[in-house]
Amino acid sequence: MISFFFPERAARRVARRPLPHLLLALLLAPAAVPAVAQDVVSGRVVKGGQGVGGATVELHRVSSDTSGMVGRALSGPGGAFRFTLPARTDTATFTVFFAAAMVDGVRYLGPALHPDQPGAGYQVQVYDTTSAQGAVDSLRVTRRDVIAVVGVKGGWEIAEAVRVENP
16 A cells, blocks of 8 residues: 655655556556647549559659658559558648549649648549640640759769640
8 A cells, every 4th residue: 555644765665566557557548648640641543534553653752951752652543542641740740632643654643632631532543645746736835944063973963844835
């Protein structure tokens, strides 16, 4: 029995038998923390209103301190996919997610999704591609950016972004 009249005596008794008290604290600790449901992004890869199965879908996170792919899956029948979002970091002041689907060798990006937005009903729209000369001739380049960055092992990494107008 622990004496409430002599707190120093009670402290000595607890100090002599720490294991039972530690086990009790560990058993009670999970009950004190409320359960938090992890956020989920679920959606479809869609071409012309129909789901596209078998597409590689990647979930990307961009935040103020990190960026990169955080998940990869194949779209199921009907184009369905589902990702559990990673835990939020307290160090990031800005976070956005987006899914990218690879279909017929072309990467299509879905819309940006902020953590406070619902992740159900997300869609990545994909399109038929063409290499017909008539279609290519009808395009007009409205902007072209070339970005050159010195490579880690020497040399250069070049990226080109082209914006076209499709009448």
